[in-house]
Amino acid sequence: MAGPITVVLADDHPLYLEGIAGALERRPDVDVVGRAEDGAEALRLVREQDPDVAVVDVRLPLMTGLDVLHAVRRDGLRTRVVLLTGESESATVYEAVQAGVDGYLSKAADRREIGDAIVTVHRGGTVLGPEAQSALTQEVRGRVQDDAPVLSARERQVLRLIAEGLSGPAIARELQIGAATVKTHTQNVYDKLGVSERAAAVAVAMRRRLLE
Template sequence: MTDIRVVIADDHPVYCDGLAEAVAARAGLDLVGTARDGRVALEMVRELVPDVAVLDVKMPHASGLDVAITIARDGLATRTLLLSAVDDPKVIVDAVAAGVGGYVIKDASRGDICDAIVAVAEGRVVLAPEAQTAVAAGLRAHGDAGHGRLTDREREILQMTAEGLSAARIGDALFLSPATVKTHLRSIYEKLGVSERAAAVAVAMRRGIVE
């Protein structure tokens, strides 16, 4: 059986090195690289195509969530496991909505994190108890993610957002004020059960709402 190839990205040297040692020592896991910021992590994932990328939520240049969303959006084969020092409900809900494979609090044991890497590589979703609570709360707050259908205008704005247009440029194209566009975007986020545009685009692409 081929070892699971792993990249770790964390800007805390001591923590990153300790986790890297644990992964390298774990039978069945193959550490292929480490990074200290999100931009380098994404470049490493594109170059090495690991089975799992372990990403700290808070990193310079690009957050772990941003990297995970980009990996999903671009259809890369790498699965993602987020690490966080705190259980931020908004980040957790956005991460799950965007298809992240797992979310683990950083004070978990190295063994538990290695177990989570294996589970994510096998296609399972791993959520720390704190993350499960946050997801449940998020679902209660937003209701079923399909509770509100996007209007034709919202779909149009979401498609243009996915193409990288700013609110101002979308407004110019549709003869709407930027404030009106932002109001539509807030409605879109609520209906998709997310809190920011990158997660909204990732969820919409996974559901086939946008291309």
């Protein structure tokens, strides 16, 4: 039968660290093998103890929780990493997910939730708390908008009419502009969307939510 899950804890608030350690030590399936109050010590303990899971505060002195995560991944260590945070900043959550974080929870989560998250990530799962999920969604949406090509108001009108199936001459009549001008706007739209024909332009525009 497999033994308890070995865990290293890191938080720069001694009372919080003591509280979470005490709660986890009462679980028969978890064994706290190290505690740290800064990121450098946390990484040293991870390398020394080779724990199954490291539960690390995002904001630590010397090395942040993200720094520890990046180092664990860079060095190919087997330890799975759960980050805890008082504030789920969207950019930080996004970076952590990109770096391969196994869990991301609010420090407001109760001790049982944190213990259950440790079990889940040890089994190969990923745990994102509600705050982290919301922050990640916000960041992804913002990045999609930032990546969207900048179309002029007229180019957007032309794109919308293309999507409605109007021909070049019909678009010219609808907008009361010359056919040559429509062709110019259409080509500009194609260039900005990285396409060469109408159907592809509409598909890309829908995917990037340019027609909403």
